[in-house]
Amino acid sequence: MTLNSILSSRWLKVPVFALCLVPALWLGWKALNQDLSANPIEFITHWTGDWTIRFLCITLSITPLRKLLRLPELIRFRRMLGLFAFFYASLHFLTWFVLDKFFDWNEIAKDVVKRPFITAGFTAFVLLIPLAVTSTKGWIRRLGGKRWQALHRLIYVSACAGVIHYYWLVKSDIRLPVFYGAIVAILLAYRLFTSVMKNRNSLPRATGAAAREPT
């Protein structure tokens, strides 16, 4: 049995789904045991934020891994992983909105406008909403493959905004935001590289010569 046939088996989605839920369940377990540190709201905020950026990285790594490891079947998990990124982003957002600010609209609006790190985080979250909404087969059909794909490239912007959000909020220890920034940079650089290569290879000879002319 090849890895690809294992990946294509119907039941594998269930354990993967369960695995993706572990961070949320672990958080719930710690909350039940009152084990969320001296500042539980901060702990929940950091926990859900960490898992958002991790799931964004995992989702973005699917395409490169499919090609590099020759595992096309990995595509079956991309939507689920992306939706989990949105799930943790929503928890992260709601923690801030409900637990931290407790629906203080005035404070929230001021924060979004005045605090660059919140502006970045808020942008990253908002950009994920249309992607979550249009993640169904019906929406792919309605939009058409090309337009759907173009829309879903918003995840690149969202991941970058997420890294900036993280980088701007730490006080002095920038190791983790730089680490995630490097991962996102590598994942996006791979796409840039492959698309440049593809364009170069797919250009017909005649127009290829024309394209080399200075414009």
Add this chain to the structure above:
Amino acid sequence: MLIKQAPDIPSSEITPKHLYLNRRSFLAGLPLVGAALAARNARAGAKLEGVTKSPFSTTEKVTPYNDVTHYNNYYEFGTAKDQPASWAQKLKTSPWTVKVEGEINKPQVFDIDAIMKLAPLEERIYRHRCVEAWSIVVPWIGFPLNALIKKVEPTAKARFVAFQTILDRGVMLSESAAGIPLPYVEGLRMDEAMHPLAILCVGMYGEELPKQDGAPVRLVVPWKYGFKSIKSIVKIKFVEKQPPTTWNITNFREYGFYSNVNPEVDHPRWSQASERRLGEFFRRKTLMFNGYGDQVAQLYAGMDLRKNY
């Protein structure tokens, strides 16, 4: 008739002496038990005797000991809040001396025992507000910093006091890992240092200071953001010019020399108007000078607190 009575404990069950003497080191060798014992030792600070109450104490609810000892900013021992509680235990706090020098008539080196006897120990229950918008209420034990200052007789040139934390690279993070230059340094203007609310602190909750909270001696300046209250002091220097301070060097836009608690002057990245008291769900309003305005506001009369943040 001979009635044979069985001994209470058969000699075969008595642990040989060399084995039971080894048991402690064996237990300490097990990673988990060792950590548990170390944590217990960390809590078992010696009780401080003869501590008097202070009229400067607040009547607000004191934050639980476990929170104050497991939620620390002490970047030399980890940048996550829970790290100093375990990593700071490696710091050797005995013997300990504090060198006092600079613009004074009587430069000298104080042993920690001499520090403890400089003035009667008082319990000061203070609000403690971190620049990160959380706060705690701590029953510190110490005495006014001015007791030490008077003892060393500052000259007319002494306009500022500079403080320095111990630097022990063997047990501390590197500067790049901590993200701040080391050793940690802080400073006060002379009139701030002389203010009766500013204390040299040697204990809390009736005991000696835990290492993660700045053992064996630290500063507590309750009307300023927590990072001004420098920990584990080894040097105090009286100087003419405003001394450099660690967070100001790290990011001068965000952390000023004064760093008085001020709900009207926001941190560039977040509001300082409210704070979360550890253990409370709702944020509470931050008070000007952390609620010590009646005592300290006159120190800053005529100063633009937006510029002198």
